[in-house]
Amino acid sequence: MHVAVVGAGYVGLVTGACLAHLGNSVICVDNNPAKIEGLQRGRLPIYEPGLEELVREETAAGRLYFTTDLGLGIRTSEVVFIAVGTPALPSGEPDLRYMEAVAQEIGQHLDERYRVIVNKSTVPIGSGDWVRMLIVDGAAEVAKQRLSSREVGRDPEARSLTLELSPWTPQFDVVSNPEFLREGSAIQDTFYPDRIVIGSNSPRAIEIMRQLYEPILSRQQGLGGDPVPLLVTDLASAEMIKYAANAFLATKISFINEMANICERTGADITQVAEGIGLDKRIGRAFLNAGIGWGGSCFPKDLAALIQTAADYGYEAKLLRATVEVNREQRQRLVEKLQQALKVLKGKTIGLLGLTFKPHTDDLRDAPSLTLIEQLHRLGAKVKAYDPIVSASGMREGLAHVVVETDVFRLAQDCDALVLVTEWPEFLSLDYRRIAELMRRPLLIDGRNCLDREAVRQAGITLMGVGW
Ligand SMILES: NC(=O)c1ccc[n+]([C@@H]2O[C@H](COP(=O)([O-])OP(=O)(O)OC[C@H]3O[C@@H](n4cnc5c(N)ncnc54)[C@H](O)[C@@H]3O)[C@@H](O)[C@H]2O)c1
Structure with missing residues (x-):
């Protein structure tokens, strides 16, 4: 499959390299030119065990590419992962400006072919629908610019009619695919996950995601071990699963630390x-x-x-x-x-x-x-x-x-x-x-x-x- 991964950080780079290793053609897009230039020369921006070798191998095999050109990534791919950062703002809310910029830009580059847009970044509940809206807005903006630059006359009525009759609307679905990898064992976690979660109500998108993950789900291409469960949910539940998993793990640690504090006293x-x-x-x-x-x-x-x-x-x-x-x-x-x-x-x-x-x-x-x-x-x-x-x-x-x-x-x-x-x-x-x-x-x-x-x-x- 042809895949684009937007955001070449801890998650994006690992996802891209692992999907390339499974035989897909992967293009990793990042808006940091120094990062991309380094990656093109085989220099990794992060340390993750085994990643440098994997990236080198997949680049040499011609299955993994790096670019700053998001348009190129979108045009050449049927599945587009968004893996940009969502750091916390001082208020505690996630800073979604990277997500917003990418979603709008994706919309500007979509053509008439169907795409699956995959949210891999950890984003608040409801973000799937928000990303869909931003993509549609981005696409509409470009359609408007194209129409206004053509000879539709100066008559505003004729122009709005032309816009309404415009036969093209972007064909895509947004899927939530939360990431559970742990830094330090990210490659192992990607090839041997406890589960894969897909949040979507589109049978077409779900089927494409199932095909993409098939080698991991049914342990093909030399991956041993038991089959991996695929959990298909609605968008909001998939988004919530990621937060609930991290909340539980953090609570478990705080719990044992509270017990430790009582132990010290007793x-x-x-x-x-x-x-x-x-x-x-x-x-x-x-x-x-x-x-x-x-x-x-x-x-x-x-x-x-x-x-x-x-x-x-x-x-x-x-x-x-x-x-x-x-x-x-x-x-x-x-x-x-x-x-x-x-x-x-x-x-x-x-x-x-x-x-x-x-x-x-x-x-x-x-x-x-x-x-x-x-x-x-x-x-x-x-x-x-x-x-x-x-x-x-x-x-x-x-x-x-x-x-x-x-x-x-x-x-x-x-x-x-x-x-x-x-x-x-x-x-x-x-x-x-x-x-x-x-x-x-x-x-x-x-x-x-x-x-x-x-x-x-x-x-x-x-x-x-x-x-x-
Ligand atoms: N790091 C983890 O262990 C981990 C695990 C699970 C989920 N997540 C989630 O995955 C997401 C990504 O996390 P990360 O640790 O990989 O972040 P990161 O900061 O390492 O990487 C994000 C990348 O996105 C790039 N980027 C930002 N704006 C862009 C744009 N407009 N176009 C292209 N590239 C752009 C940045 O340059 C950066 O390289 C976050 O939502 C995070 O919560 C992270």
Whole structure:
């Protein structure tokens, strides 16, 4: 199939490369010329394990192209994915201006052939119909311009009659296809999803989407494992599924963090408690790791958007508000632990192990580390950090108040405390003995409860965690 993906970010690039790998001809469109130029030369704008190789392979095979020309993407494709960003505005509402611009432009480039326009971006309930309206408006605008530039005379009546009689209306359906991939395992998640959700009331569009995803659904082309369920819903329900899934996962994390805070006060150990409740099949072990809390490009903005949508429809989402509040305070708790151990933080040096919001990504959007850096800086501490990807890549945007070190031993040098913020696998087996020797005070706060407590303590480090 011929596919266009608009927005070559974490979602668009992975979607494009994976669909190309399944044999489709994919054109990725982005309005950032530097990004596209880099991609055309094989340079990726993001870090995602396996993606660089996949993009290189599919580009060489002639199945994956990059352009800034949206018109080219639309003209050559029967399915058009929209995967542009929908970040949060200060009010919590999603900023839909990228979505709006793309939808209008799509309308301007449609011709008489039928297209499926797929919303892959996470957008508020009702956006499918809004996108349809914008596309129709975009198409009407172009039709008007064409007609007015032709010889229909100066007579306004003749002109409006010509417009009304214009035989062409764009042939398309808008489908919602929410994305559930996780940064750090995005390719695996795309080829081996738990489910694929299609929201549409058009049998024609649903059938095209089913065909596009057939290799994943019925495990063809070397993809092993069990068939993947395809859930077909109406547009609004598909849009809501994405928000509800993220709201549930974020709530599960805030729940275990609340339990951790109670454990700390009562003398119970949250890791044992999580094990005990996680074995219950109704609960499950995933997302029960107490720690510094959730962040990243999706949970914070999606929770804020859902709370805002609920409010728009006259409902106060009390549980979701509490989920957000527990998470906000959880970041503060690590600072409190440092204060407990070191008392005054002014003049102290604190080292952060990890900066990204989770391991195996370079994404710093709404990462808990950023809050920690701001709070520690405000309290007069010197903040240093080491992150396997950020340190190596030289990215420094948003990192004004932190010294980024090139290795973990330089980080440990003269630190009054280390805080493990991101559970990168390499932090599990560091030479903690050497680290203890380098530190001014051998204190480590495990903000992800991921370290071997015995091993770290035997290295001579005072270890504190979350919920024990
Ligand atoms: N990142 C994730 O893990 C993830 C997971 C599931 C869903 N989502 C959702 O997917 C959407 C995209 O997220 P992302 O993380 O890939 O964002 P991103 O910021 O990494 O990528 C968005 C891309 O869109 C491009 N863009 C913006 N306006 C454009 C335009 N007019 N024409 C062409 N390109 C344009 C930007 O240059 C950028 O490259 C969001 O709605 C997000 O909530 C993200």
